[in-house]
Amino acid sequence: xxxxxxxxxxxxxxxxxxxxxxxxxxxxERVLVEHKGWITPQLLANGxxxxxxxxxxxxxxxTHYGFAAGGWWGALAxxxxxxxxxxxxxxAAMLAWQRLSRWRWLPPLRSALLPFGAGVLLAGALVxxxxxxxxxxxxxxxxxxxxxxQRTRVNPAVVVLGAAGLGAVxxx
Amino acid sequence: xxxxxxxxxxxxxxxQPQRPPTxxxxxxxxxxxxxxxxxxxxxxxxxxxxxxxGWLSDAAFAEAFTLAQLxxxxxxxxxxxxxxxxxxxxxxxxxxxxxxxxxxxxxxxxASVVTLGLPGGLPPTLQSALRGAACAALGVxxxxxxxxxxxxxxxxxxxxxxxxxxxxxxxxxxDLLPVLAVVVAAGLTLNRPRSGE
Numbered sequence: 001x002x003x004x005x006x007x008x009x010x011x012x013x014x015x016x017x018x019x020x021x022x023x024x025x026x027x028x029e030r031v032l033v034e035h036k037g038w039i040t041p042q043l044l045a046n047g048x049x050x051x052x053x054x055x056x057x058x059x060x061x062x063t064h065y066g067f068a069a070g071g072w073w074g075a076l077a078x079x080x081x082x083x084x085x086x087x088x089x090x091x092a093a094m095l096a097w098q099r100l101s102r103w104r105w106l107p108p109l110r111s112a113l114l115p116f117g118a119g120v121l122l123a124g125a126l127v128x129x130x131x132x133x134x135x136x137x138x139x140x141x142x143x144x145x146x147x148x149x150q151r152t153r154v155n156p157a158v159v160v161l162g163a164a165g166l167g168a169v170x171x172x
Numbered sequence: 173x174x175x176x177x178x179x180x181x182x183x184x185x186x187x188q189p190q191r192p193p194t195x196x197x198x199x200x201x202x203x204x205x206x207x208x209x210x211x212x213x214x215x216x217x218x219x220x221x222x223x224x225x226g227w228l229s230d231a232a233f234a235e236a237f238t239l240a241q242l243x244x245x246x247x248x249x250x251x252x253x254x255x256x257x258x259x260x261x262x263x264x265x266x267x268x269x270x271x272x273x274x275x276x277x278x279x280x281x282x283a284s285v286v287t288l289g290l291p292g293g294l295p296p297t298l299q300s301a302l303r304g305a306a307c308a309a310l311g312v313x314x315x316x317x318x319x320x321x322x323x324x325x326x327x328x329x330x331x332x333x334x335x336x337x338x339x340x341x342x343x344x345x346x347d348l349l350p351v352l353a354v355v356v357a358a359g360l361t362l363n364r365p366r367s368g369e
Contacts, residue, residue: 016244016246018244018348018349019244019245019246020244023246026341026342026348030345045303045309046287046302046306049302049305049306049308050283050287050302050305051280051309052309052312053305054210054276054280055208055209055210056206056209056248056275056277057209057214057248057249057272057276058312059246060273060276060277060279060280063276063277063281064280064284064288067281067284067285068284072281075281075284079273079277082245083249083269084269085245086245086246086249087245087249087252087265088253089243089244089245090239090240090243090245090250090253090254090257091254091256091257091262091265092257093242093254094236094253094254094258097235097239101235104365105360105364107363108359108363108364108365109356109360110238110242111328111330112333112357112358112359112360112363113242113356113359114327115324115327115329115330115331115332115333115334115337115355115359116333116334116337116351116352116355116359117320118320118321118323118324118334119334119336119337119340119341120341120348121316121317121320121321122317122338122342123338123342124313125310125314125317126338126342127342128306128310128313129310132303132306132307132310138303138307141304141307142308142310142311143311144311145312146310146311146314146315147311148311149315150315156213156308159311159312160309160312161305163304163307163308164302164304164305167300167301167302167304167307168304170300170304171296171297171300172300172304
């Protein structure tokens, strides 16, 4: 299956613009898995896991999804679409910041966006849990990773790589 | 040419740049940030790299960081765009973003070719390894969610609005934009500026 690069660019642009505080996994699943059928739930989880061990932003998973949808051009279109417009918007917002910082509606806007961002993050965790946790060992590994990361200062990439090794050994 | 100061309180930072940043210098800085940022924590690495070069005060960084959370998109990349724009204008922003994305883009393309290009799909061992990695990735995601949820619960109406967002997206699978509109409108109403404040 090879999707049109232009379609990929527009789709990922929209996904970038509706992401707050990171990636918007519920929307990514709805659009890429359910509507477009470009990736499977398994590939969604695989790409997210790969993103954790890549240098740079974790949501390079988008490059993986784009590659699955449309090969090399799909990967580039997905990356450019997801990161380009939001970066442009950020640069513009920075240049307007001084006027914005005195705006009396800015603190209310922040207070209104925060709970939304938290809800999106938790819904994203559920999406990931549904596509990753198919067995008790898997659930135990997720809990162990969470506890380890909360209690120690170990690098997340080390935890993810360790879990990959454990997964291979256990034959998850 | 130096960019205008981020805030009126900027003169109190003593760190003089050893050499003023150039767009190419920003490109190098953000490639470095991406390379040490395996596993996340990019904003912290960005702050450390900028402080080491004396290019940005902590106060200016904090402002940029807050703003990066308010704009849509991945925070770390937004932050790179903002700091690039602040220090070197549009060219600085463009090269900062290219810098933070390039190492991972190359690595992810290689991983995609290997994992998706295999005839007959992934070998079982590799798929098992990825399943294990995905479980840990879920743990990583929950760790990142904890501080956001804590702050959100401290906001007026935060628990109800965060819960409503979760239910609307995860259980009811509603469209994101209407949910965003309703939740933000409710949040703005609850937190509106009071007269006399």
